[in-house]
Amino acid sequence: xxxxxxxxxxxxxxxxxxxxxxxxxxxxxxxxxxxxxxxxxxxxxxxxxxxxxxxxxxxxxxxxxxxxxxxxxxxxxxxxxxxxxxxxxxxxxxxxxxxxxxxxxxxxxxxx
Amino acid sequence: xxxxxxxxxxxxxxxxxxxxxxxxxxxxxxxxxxxxxxxxxxxxxxxxxxxxxxxxxxxxxxxxxxxxxxxxxxxxxxxxxxxxxxxxxxxxxxxxxxxxxxxxxxxxxxxx
Numbered sequence: 001x002x003x004x005x006x007x008x009x010x011x012x013x014x015x016x017x018x019x020x021x022x023x024x025x026x027x028x029x030x031x032x033x034x035x036x037x038x039x040x041x042x043x044x045x046x047x048x049x050x051x052x053x054x055x056x057x058x059x060x061x062x063x064x065x066x067x068x069x070x071x072x073x074x075x076x077x078x079x080x081x082x083x084x085x086x087x088x089x090x091x092x093x094x095x096x097x098x099x100x101x102x103x104x105x106x107x108x109x110x111x112x
Numbered sequence: 113x114x115x116x117x118x119x120x121x122x123x124x125x126x127x128x129x130x131x132x133x134x135x136x137x138x139x140x141x142x143x144x145x146x147x148x149x150x151x152x153x154x155x156x157x158x159x160x161x162x163x164x165x166x167x168x169x170x171x172x173x174x175x176x177x178x179x180x181x182x183x184x185x186x187x188x189x190x191x192x193x194x195x196x197x198x199x200x201x202x203x204x205x206x207x208x209x210x211x212x213x214x215x216x217x218x219x220x221x222x223x224x
Binding site (some may be wrong): 015030032036041042043044045050051088090094098101102104 | 143214215
């Protein structure tokens with residue numbers, strides 16, 4: 001069985017500030033981990049993924065995430081927030097077979 | 113090209129109507145998925161097709177009927193829906209390992 005917990009359903013940052021969105025996972029086997037972003041009335045866009053290669057993963061739009069097995073975490077960061085980063089972010093875990101488990105999502109608000 | 117297309121973008125239907133949602137991908141992926149997403153919630157898996165065969169049905173009511181005519185196309189046939197079925201319906205596809213899913217923009221469905 002696998003599960004994902006996103007800590008903080010809402011995160012608010014100022015433009016130019018650090019973005020940190022938290023994700024913890026539970027998996028009985030080595031997982032694949034993903035971050036997706038969803039803008040209003042759109043589908044999910046893949047930001048980045050961890051598939052057992054480098055533990056620090058760089059994605060699109062300046063985001064990166066670090067896989068920490070000891071902490072079962074895969075937190076998403078961006079050094080400097082931009083207004084266009086305001087969206088819903090989902091962390092997901094997959095252990096193969098096509099079945100992904102999504103976290104409940106975190107709404108990121110960026111204040112000017 | 114990591115594009116998954118969905119038509120229509122929006123659909124309004126009555127409870128006695130029959131309609132279909134269409135999804136297409138040309139990435140050579142052999143797994144395709146239907147998800148249902150309610151506002152401010154994560155996507156919920158409905159169906160998975162692997163090599164054009166239904167591999168996962170998450171106990172979805174029979175008023176939703178999936179079809180995979182070929183490896184590039186996925187349909188979702190709708191009949192006698194209820195107002196609570198109003199949601200964003202997302203299609204996704206993934207390659208051989210089935211770990212990374214690429215999502216379409218979704219169809220916004222309103223059942224009156």
